[in-house]
Amino acid sequence: xxxxxxxxxxxxxxxxxxxxxxxxxxxxxxxxxxxxxxxxxxxxxxxxxxxxxxxxxxxxxxxxxxxxxxxxxxxxxxxxxxxxxxxxxxxxxxxxxxxxxxxxxxxxxxxxxxxxxxxxxxxxxxxxxxxxxxxxxxxxxxxxxxxxxxxxxxxxxxxxxxxxxxxxxxxxxxxxxxxxxxxxxxxxxxxxxxxxxxxxxxxxxxxxxxxxxxxxxxxxxxxxxxxxxxxxxxxxxxxxxxxxxxxxxxxxxxxxxxxxxxxxxxxxxxxxxxxxxxxxxxxxxxxxxxxxxxxxxxxxxxxxxxxxxxxxxxxxxxxxxxxxxxxxxxxxxxxxxxxxxxxxxxxxxxxxxxxxxxxxxxxxxxxxxxxxxxxxxxxxxxxxxxxxxxxxxxxxxxxxxxxxxxxxxxxxxxxxxxxxxxxxxxxxxxxxxxxxxxxxx
Numbered sequence: 071x072x073x074x075x076x077x078x079x080x081x082x083x084x085x086x087x088x089x090x091x092x093x094x095x096x097x098x099x100x101x102x103x104x105x106x107x108x109x110x111x112x113x114x115x116x117x118x119x120x121x122x123x124x125x126x127x128x129x130x131x132x133x134x135x136x137x138x139x140x141x142x143x144x145x146x147x148x149x150x151x152x153x154x155x156x157x158x159x160x161x162x163x164x165x166x167x168x169x170x171x172x173x174x175x176x177x178x179x180x181x182x183x184x185x186x187x188x189x190x191x192x193x194x195x196x197x198x199x200x201x202x203x204x205x206x207x208x209x210x211x212x213x214x215x216x217x218x219x220x221x222x223x224x225x226x227x228x229x230x231x232x233x234x235x236x237x238x239x240x241x242x243x244x245x246x247x248x249x250x251x252x253x254x255x256x257x258x259x260x261x262x263x264x265x266x267x268x269x270x271x272x273x274x275x276x277x278x279x280x281x282x283x284x285x286x287x288x289x290x291x292x293x294x295x296x297x298x299x300x301x302x303x304x305x306x307x308x309x310x311x312x313x314x315x316x317x318x319x320x321x322x323x324x325x326x327x328x329x330x331x332x333x334x335x336x337x338x339x340x341x342x343x344x345x346x347x348x349x350x351x352x353x354x355x356x357x358x359x360x361x362x363x364x365x366x367x368x369x370x371x372x373x374x375x376x377x378x379x380x381x382x383x384x385x386x387x388x389x390x391x392x393x394x395x396x397x398x399x400x401x402x403x404x405x406x407x408x409x410x411x412x413x414x415x416x417x418x419x420x421x422x423x424x425x426x427x428x429x430x431x432x433x434x435x436x437x438x439x440x441x442x443x444x445x446x447x448x449x450x451x452x453x454x455x456x457x458x459x460x461x462x463x464x465x466x467x468x469x470x471x472x473x474x475x476x477x478x479x480x481x482x483x484x485x486x487x488x489x490x491x492x493x494x495x496x497x498x499x500x501x502x503x504x505x506x507x508x509x510x511x
């Protein structure tokens with residue numbers, strides 16, 4: 071004999087297929103009587119149920135077998151128990167994840183204020199993990215960059231990489247599922263999750279697609295069971311930028327790849343104030359860029375930039391954004407009429423060209439967790455005429471993930487490449503860098 075829940079589901083599906091509305095009465099084993107009003111609206115079936123049985127989101131999760139993976143996660147997952155070695159959990163230990171689960175538990179048991187929760191079915195949960203899995207390939211060992219920056223060379227061990235990967239994937243899935251109804255914008259321009267994620271539609275993704283499923287109203291809140299975890303790549307596997315600032319450079323006690331002149335500094339450049347220039351030759355990020363002075367009259371600067379931001383395992387294209395030297399002249403001396411003359415700009419640019427090469431320091435898990443350096447890149451020449459984005463590494467593959475590792479990140483080494491012969495042709499020994507961009511492939 072089919073269970074009453076299965077029969078109810080069949081009736082709901084019948085309403086969905088034919089487009090008609092009807093009332094479904096479900097008699098439960100405890101003699102409670104629950105009425106459903108089923109209505110087909112734009113291929114999404116909404117069901118309104120009285121509050122005799124279910125007042126909270128958790129009431130629904132407990133009763134609905136198609137979201138048992140979600141239920142099991144909420145019940146059983148305690149981040150502090152998932153790791154044999156806490157050294158590599160995120161900043162402040164496991165508290166960040168613990169706190170989110172505590173907040174989530176409060177929200178799904180709340181009757182007021184009201185929430186909407188997206189609930190992936192078990193199949194959707196499994197497919198989401200399959201999609202996320204390539205991003206979370208962890209090594210057995212890795213180099214501690216924080217202690218390295220203090221003069222120590224420490225290799226840390228991950229006793230159970232699969233445990234960390236599983237936790238990371240499931241946190242990606244569950245963290246953007248809940249929305250507080252009264253915190254959503256009146257104009258509907260974006261969605262705000264209780265985790266703090268802001269979701270906006272793009273040219274290729276509709277923010278409302280995450281709700282494509284069965285909606286059921288509790289006494290206050292709403293449950294939305296979806297056959298697909300339809301969040302955008304930009305949220306769980308984003309491109310990101312590293313702006314160059316005083317804290318961007320990595321150097322160790324036993325090896326220093328930071329050699330610059332005393333005049334090295336951040337240069338303040340107001341894009342709006344100098345809009346006549348930036349509209350034509352390009353804007354800098356954050357209204358500043360970094361000037362790397364030569365450490366000697368004929369010496370090239372070289373630095374190692376922290377690629378912090380959560381590099382995942384997989385391929386990236388890596389770019390360096392260069393800034394003309396004459397932007398520094400404008401920032402320090404003001405915008406004179408000379409800079410509105412293209413011939414003047416061309417003459418300055420011809421005498422202030424730059425060249426450099428790059429290498430990437432990353433973990434390949436081969437040398438007992440110690441980072442290795444990639445081969446030196448080709449020499450890149452920058453003509454200094456405009457803000458320019460230069461591709462320095464195409465399809466570079468990081469074999470291991472840095473996401474959710476507390477002390478670890480790859481670095482990009484940048485070294486000036488000007489030689490005496492090139493200097494005679496207008497190439498200088500300094501570099502002007504705005505930011506580094508990593509685009510996911």
